[in-house]
Amino acid sequence: MDLSLSKEDLAIQSRARAFAEQHLFPHEIATDERKIKEKTLVEIRKQAIAHKLNAYNHTKKDGGHGYTPLQQVLICEEIGKATCGLWTVVFKASTPLKHGTKWQRETFLLPFNAGKGRSCYAITEKDAGSDPSYVKTKATKKKGKWVISGEKWFVTSADASSVVIVHAHVDGDPKKPTLFIVDKDAPGVKVKRIPQFMHSYVYEHYEMVFDKVTVDDNRRLGEVGQGFDLTKEWFTETRIEIAAHCLGAAIRATEVANHYAEERVQFGKPIRDFQAIEFMLADMAVEIMAAKSLLYRVAAEVSEGMDPKLVHARASAVKLYNSEMAGRVVDKALQILGGRGYMRENPVERLYRDVRVDRIWEGTSEIQRMVIGGQIKKRGLGIYTGWGG
Ligand SMILES: Cc1cc2nc3c(=O)[nH]c(=O)nc-3n(C[C@H](O)[C@H](O)[C@H](O)COP(=O)(O)OP(=O)(O)OC[C@H]3O[C@@H](n4cnc5c(N)ncnc54)[C@H](O)[C@@H]3O)c2cc1C
Structure with missing residues (x-):
């Protein structure tokens, strides 16, 4: 049984450690005091690229570095030492985007893995927490387009995101959970509340309303029912x-x-x-x-x-x-x-x-x-x- 880390594993671990110590730790207090500046976040993202940490969980084909799951864990352990959720500034596209169509991969997956845009993930609702089958957000097809209505809670990093991946039930049927990629500034997308939490996370966790938001079918991520x-x-x-x-x-x-x-x-x-x-x-x-x-x-x-x-x-x-x-x-x-x-x-x-x-x-x-x-x-x-x- 070989329990040792390879030379490459150790190099990745040491890069991630140096990055966390030099580029995350110094900004913890400002983040805790809600005073971190956008230009600091831009610099952290730049350094994440320089340290080859962006998109650490994606393959090279998908714009990542092709790290093994063990190497990904080594990175998360090091950046996880930073407080106030600063590890999340190390950007990566939401995993399901890798299953997108060619257009979705080119429009969202590859740019997000390069730091151009970001997605957040909205499943939880007032009455649907541990049991997502109670999701009430509904998507209905009308004249070839999807009309999405509902309310989502705790949408982490929504303030830093350009799109929201919305988990909705097609026709209100819990047997048809489906994901949709919705632009955050699309008509009908509203921020209802920005609640504050126990931690001082670097980004916010929005409560959002989707009021008859209309999207083309090319925004459906995966099949109907695959959500x-x-x-x-x-x-x-x-x-x-x-x-x-x-x-x-x-x-x-x-x-x-x-x-x-x-x-x-x-x-x-x-x-x-x-x-x-x-x-x-x-x-x-x-x-x-x-x-x-x-x-x-x-x-x-x-x-x-x-x-x-x-x-x-x-x-x-x-x-x-x-x-x-x-x-x-x-x-x-x-x-x-x-x-x-x-x-x-x-x-x-x-x-x-x-x-x-x-x-x-x-x-x-x-x-x-x-x-x-x-x-x-x-x-x-x-x-x-x-x-x-
Ligand atoms: C800071 C923060 C960020 C979040 N970010 C996101 C996000 O980005 N996107 C998103 O969709 N969601 C997000 N969430 C929501 C999170 O995933 C839910 O809070 C979590 O799944 C629990 O749901 P709930 O809070 O509704 O609790 P509930 O499901 O109401 O549970 C309440 C209590 O009952 C217990 N319980 C429930 N069912 C059972 C059972 N069958 N057996 C035993 N005990 C049970 C739970 O363990 C818990 O102790 C976030 C939450 C927080 C606090």
């Missing part, structure tokens, strides 16, 4: 990505806490010499080791061409484990830092707020457990507890 399958493929990929961000967040918090435990003196000795602190650091290190082993193993298996059904099953496990691990580890890091860990200027305080959503978006922890429970029933416990074979 959920395309979304599921995207979920699988983003769940692994989130697991990698969480790993990076936990490592950064632990590094800050470890350094502080070394230099902070109370009762005449460094606090790391108190067993209470040392044991916390020990638990954090072991949690990270377990999470990293799990994530790299699954990423390596995906790189070797694992059956997509198994990838879906295991992506839920890594997302569940790593997001919950990050919550536990960052909480301990904050405790080690005492009052300083509670200050917004400390990255650990920001990570504490940042990682909470990782147990909610792209499927809550409960939904991941439902997937895992269902997979155990269908394929047997061995897909999680076994090894090989």
Whole structure:
């Protein structure tokens, strides 16, 4: 069993680390204070290209770099160390666009992967969260065009996007979930509200209304009824990505806490010499080791061409484990830092707020457990507890 990273893997990892440290970390406080400037974001995007990180999850043919899933995880781990969601400035086209028509690939996929335009993804609604079959956004064909009406919640990065990929039910039929690529400035697209959240994410999460928005059939992404399958493929990929961000967040918090435990003196000795602190650091290190082993193993298996059904099953496990691990580890890091860990200027305080959503978006922890429970029933416990074979 070869567990080592190749020379190429290590080079990509070190490029991503340098990028995060030099081009993301310095802008965290401005982002937290909602003062980051557009010209800074432009510079970060330029640097993402210079470090060959844009479109990191796409093939060369699709305008990416052809990185393996393991290499993608290494990148997400490094950029995931940055707070306030700055990792999202490293742009990439939404995964389902790769399944588009020739026109859709040329108009959206390739330019978005080069940083010209961006898409956001709108599935969730007031009454459709964990269960997207309750989506009420409806698409009806009239005189050869699609008329889309409905309301979407939590549309992440909508402010930075030129198009919205809208998950709608054709004729209001939940058996016909379908994706549509809608221009953000098309007549009938309105921003209803810009709610604020626990984290200070670099972009906004809009509530949007689609009021009889009319689009040509060439804006339909995939077949009628294929929407959920395309979304599921995207979920699988983003769940692994989130697991990698969480790993990076936990490592950064632990590094800050470890350094502080070394230099902070109370009762005449460094606090790391108190067993209470040392044991916390020990638990954090072991949690990270377990999470990293799990994530790299699954990423390596995906790189070797694992059956997509198994990838879906295991992506839920890594997302569940790593997001919950990050919550536990960052909480301990904050405790080690005492009052300083509670200050917004400390990255650990920001990570504490940042990682909470990782147990909610792209499927809550409960939904991941439902997937895992269902997979155990269908394929047997061995897909999680076994090894090989
Ligand atoms: C910051 C942020 C950004 C987001 N970005 C996007 C985005 O870009 N696009 C998008 O479409 N959506 C986005 N979302 C929405 C996100 O995917 C949903 O919040 C998530 O899927 C959960 O849905 P919900 O909030 O409606 O909770 P609900 O589904 O109402 O769940 C409420 C609670 O019930 C539990 N629950 C639900 N069903 C079950 C069950 N069967 N068994 C056990 N427990 C259950 C849940 O786990 C949760 O604890 C975002 C959310 C946030 C907070």
